[in-house]
């Protein structure tokens with residue numbers, strides 16, 4: 193990742209206030225990109241912008257609920273108004289599900305999960321692709337999950353939402369390949385972020401079992417996913433599109 197250069201590129205990152213999105217925003221900025229950070233968490237998102245600017249980078253925060261069409265349209269419009277274009281989009285905002293067997297989950301949970309994890313990614317892609325078509329190309333990476341590749345007991349709705357992200361990714365890659373737009377997903381295993389901390393608070397003692405799911409013998413770090421995202425957004429992956437890149441320490445090949 194060290195030699196990837198995004199100088200002169202404009203990147204949009206959703207869920208940029210925390211975890212994987214925060215790591216990606218910092219990494220894009222450190223490699224020369226102007227970054228638009230989109231999240232519902234204004235204070236934490238602005239703090240990431242301040243960190244980027246203090247290090248000499250360029251970034252702006254736009255308060256964005258990815259489930260809102262108007263918010264998403266405004267975030268993409270900000271990239272264009274502020275920096276002139278949109279080269280790389282990382283559609284990463286997402287929410288997890290507490291442990292429920294399918295028959296015990298309710299409609300409100302289903303609707304929230306689909307609104308953020310699926311409609312949010314679709315809305316982002318819709319507006320990003322419109323801009324990328326106007327300017328002649330771009331790269332999009334969506335955050336799916338290992339739960340977008342295989343079933344996830346007690347997380348059926350989350351798994352359904354992430355399988356949907358994979359469907360959006362594959363279909364858009366086919367539709368827009370000849371237009372210079374590449375679309376891929378990353379499918380992380382269990383990564384050490386606030387999302388994991390919340391899960392461990394609900395279920396103390398779960399960590400050892402989670403480590404045991406990863407043949408590589410450890411959980412993932414934010415940087416493990418960020419490296420894959422930047423590579424997929426860069427010219428180094430020019431012939432890779434419609435791909436679901438598992439960043440999972442071999443979890444899904446067991």
Ligand SMILES: NC(=O)c1ccc[n+]([C@@H]2O[C@H](COP(=O)([O-])OP(=O)(O)OC[C@H]3O[C@@H](n4cnc5c(N)ncnc54)[C@H](O)[C@@H]3O)[C@@H](O)[C@H]2O)c1
Nearest residue numbers: 207209210211212232257258285286337382383385386387
């Ligand atoms: N951490 C893991 O183990 C793991 C594994 C696989 C996939 N993922 C996926 O990675 C992505 C990032 O997760 P993370 O682990 O960095 O979690 P995180 O909770 O640290 O960060 C998620 C960010 O998304 C933001 N967000 C939530 N709802 C939003 C909305 N409606 N609009 C805009 N922003 C919103 C939150 O404010 C937060 O800043 C998610 O899509 C998640 O499903 C995480």
